[in-house]
Amino acid sequence: MxxxxxxxxxxxxxxxxxxxxxxxxxxxxxxxxxxxxxxxxxxxxxLSPFAFLFPKxxxxxxxxxxxxxxxxxxxxxxxxxxxxxxxxxxxxxxxxxxxxxxxxxxxxxxxxxxxxxxxxxxxxxxxxxxxxxxxxxxxxxxxxxxxxxxxxxxxxxxxxxxxxxxxxxxxxxxxxxxxxxxxxxxxxxxxxxxxxxxxxxxxxxxxxxxxxxxxxxxxxxxxxxxxxxxxxxxxxxxxxxxxxxxxxxxxxxxxxxxxxxxxxxxxxxxxxxxxxxxxxxxxxxxxxxxxxxxxxxxxxxxMPFKNLASSFRLSMFLEPKRYLSVLVFLSIVFPSVYLNLRSAKPLEAPGDVFMEDMTWKEIQKAINSGTNTVLIPTGGTEQNGPHMVLGKHNYIVKYTAGKIAEQLGDTLVAPVLTYVPEGTITPPDEHMRFSGTLSVSDKVFSQTLEFTVRSLKQHGFKTIVFIGDSGGNQPMQALVAAKLNALWQKEDIRVLHIDDYYNNNHQIEYLSNHGFSAKQIGGHAGIRDTSELLAIFPDGVRTFALQDYSQSTFLKTGANGDASKANAILGRYLLKLKIEAAVKQIREKSH
Structure with missing residues (x-):
């Protein structure tokens, strides 16, 4: 307050x-x-200089x-x-x-x-x-x-x-x-x-x-x-x-x-x-x-309203300039209000691509009908500043994975992996210094990835794709993909680590070209991820805590960047960039 x-x-x-x-x-x-x-x-x-500059x-x-x-x-x-x-x-x-x-x-x-x-x-x-x-x-x-x-x-x-x-x-x-x-x-x-x-x-x-x-x-x-x-x-x-x-x-x-x-x-x-x-x-x-x-x-x-009310006559609408006043105002302002309100509605992921919402028979039918690609989204349970819920990555990557699958066609989405490396537990470092963060070792995470891929391969999927919404997830995803591709090089199986989704999605360029500075954009819990979550799950953002954290100490707030500049509409475009980058890379690696 x-x-x-x-x-x-x-x-x-x-x-x-x-x-x-x-x-x-x-x-x-x-x-x-x-x-x-x-x-x-x-x-x-x-006159003195002060009296000249600041006259009473x-x-x-x-x-x-x-x-x-x-x-x-x-x-x-x-x-x-x-x-x-x-x-x-x-x-x-x-x-x-x-x-x-x-x-x-x-x-x-x-x-x-x-x-x-x-x-x-x-x-x-x-x-x-x-x-x-x-x-x-x-x-x-x-x-x-x-x-x-x-x-x-x-x-x-x-x-x-x-x-x-x-x-x-x-x-x-x-x-x-x-x-x-x-x-x-x-x-x-x-x-x-x-x-x-x-x-x-x-x-x-x-x-x-x-x-x-x-x-x-x-x-x-x-x-x-x-x-x-x-x-x-x-x-x-x-x-x-x-x-x-x-x-x-x-x-x-x-x-x-x-x-x-x-x-x-x-x-x-x-x-x-x-x-x-x-x-x-x-x-x-x-x-x-x-x-x-x-x-x-x-x-x-x-006073403007009082003056308008006291002088108003219906006949004024016949006066071209007054009629034009209303017409110009509404034609300029109404589109802005309409587009902002319409675009602020929460986005919804497609409802027919998530394996966790399907029965085994429905999944088998999809595989038999030619659905041979599956996405493994990885998120995390970590602190996201004073203003966002710990499941931020999970909400975001489930939505983006769903839209990626929809655009690719003949693709399903495995459940989001929510337990990922977030730093050492004892003594705590990185995000583990903040209450609620859950961390696993790189070894546990890589094994979870590997056995998830092995399970999906066993069921008949041919192209298995890692989509990681967090920076800490990327190294193990790349390592496991390389390991399994080398192991199965004589089989018609491909394990893809899609790093453009996170590292080469052009979000920073997009924000910079719209007038945001590097300090405003920030890294963790800044404009980007806050806007994305507002677009998908606004209840996960405490709007009263949306502040400029670009000048704050990360160890105290767990955030950097200017979260007060975040909004759902910006989030739509940032999510679109991630989805487009992933779809493009998957298609390139699949051919």
Whole structure:
């Protein structure tokens, strides 16, 4: 509970957040040099650097204080709501886009996989698409009347501090998150189809290098009292802090100008670009009466609804812009909500491939009918951090083995082997240092594998396959497979150890290309396995304990990586990668 209440303050420690301490510090540094320059030009100025940077009339203004409370409440709200309904939109849209392109343009798949400088090209494309998504959602929030009622909350700020960026009504955030998720998903899916997923998404801790550089060069001054213009030339390319301050101006001359986030090119195309020739004296806000409407904390949430209700008339639906407000909002937001909710439903394994659910006569009939391949899934009973049940591997590998068997056809699945090496028992090491973990020796595990294979060979199976969901299972599986293949080389029997399922499934590349850093991805009980279990058996995840364990000590938590970023939708795609890798390797080794 306390961790959740403290979560808004993590914004200052996250490289992905605009309020990251280094971005704040860099903006203060830029502002200080502006102060020195300003003081040198105006020798009569007696303000101290601190008074220049942090004037009381701004920092302690009632509007700013509202911003501080609103930032805290909104961050908590978004953690509980936005993550559930909108966090995976780009991943879902990306997957659907790839499927659609594969079905209609299969022969063009990977056509640009060998182009030069593809890493740079991809970063440029994704940066431009993401920036345009922010621009067009912002443009709609100003131009469509009913969307503007909610966006007024942001523009009602009478003074600006870096915290003002979070003075966004939840309806605003929902619309923006949906727009960005859909357009980014379309871009990612198209890139993955034509170029492939084997590229290096240039990032630091999951954030694009372009975005980090943008944040470092005075980004937080755009919501401040400090004027920083990029000059007449660069202001045609990039939105300066001064241009964004003009966007917030209460002067009618400045209305609906400079919608852009990073680039000014979109404003130039839409004829909304305003480049100041010199420093302008600005007043922020909506004007006297409307500023008063948004003068309290609760009014920031409720006033848009009150204004809409008091002015609503049925005849408004005949007004094109108001009708368009509803149409655009629903057409952008509804797909995001629908796809996230639909994709979050637990996955179900096929019901006709598991030997433990069959009678001996049913198994014999399957063998007689040509089912000569069997999978031996191995899991484990081990600790999986404070947030996942000990049977994580068993749930996951039973599902994946079932889907692998389904895709291969004429294949059954043996019961999951749940007793595997997890470290020495006395003295305890590895996972055995945590309560509940069960371990066997390598010798016992290898013998169990061998006698399981011998049993299945005796019943008539010709291809016997090891699928291990845990890293510790891999060495003995490889050893036993090699031993039995050498023993039975004159017989029509193959024992396959499928290591691509675990070691070469491209999950890390997939997550990296979606903006997750290596530290966030982690290894044990991080984003990957937590997401997989959420997709299959959500009851096995204690959602209240989903936290960022990337900074924690493994010996205390038994986890690393940022489990708070895990979700069921991401798990679907990660499981798909494992299944595809296994099916491909089995088919290659079977021929």
């Amino acid at each position: 306390l961790d959740n209440l403290a979560s808004p303050f993590q914004s200052f420690l996250s490289v992905n957040d605009r309020l990251y301490w280094l971005y704040i510090l860099s903006s203060i540094t830029v502002a200080y040099f502006l102060y020195v320059s300003y003081k040198n030009k105006h020798t009569g100025v007696i 009339k701004v920092i302690l203004h009632p509007s700013a204080i509202n911003d501080y409370f609103f930032f805290y409440a909104n961050t908590l709200f978004q953690a509980m709501f936005m993550g559930v309904f909108f966090s995976s939109t780009s991943i879902i849209i990306s997957g659907h886009t790839q499927n659609l392109l594969t079905a209609s343009l299969f022969h063009y798949k990977g056509i640009f996989s060998n182009i030069a400088y593809k890493d740079v090209i991809i970063v440029v494309i994704l940066t431009l698409i993401g920036d345009f998504a922010l621009f067009i959602s912002h443009y709609c929030q100003h131009k469509l009347p009913w969307l503007w009622e909610f966006h007024k909350v942001h523009h009602s700020a009478e003074v600006m501090t870096p915290i003002t960026v979070y003075r966004m009504h939840p309806v605003d955030n929902i619309f923006t998150a949906s727009t960005v998720g859909i357009l980014n998903g379309l871009a990612l899916g198209t890139i993955f189809f034509f170029i492939g997923e084997n590229f290096n998404f240039v990032n630091i801790a999951g954030s694009s290098v372009v975005l980090i550089l943008f944040y470092l060069f005075g980004y937080n001054l755009r919501h401040s009292h400090i004027w920083l213009s990029y000059g007449p030339f660069f202001s045609k390319l990039l939105i300066s802090p001064a241009q964004h301050q003009i966007h917030h101006s209460a002067n009618p001359t400045h209305f609906d100008k400079n919608f852009g986030f990073i680039f000014a090119i979109w404003d130039a195309l839409f004829r909304s670009l305003y480049i100041p020739k010199q420093r302008e004296i600005l007043l922020f806000g909506l004007g006297g009466h409307e500023n008063k409407q948004f003068s309290s904390f609760w009014s920031l949430y409720l």
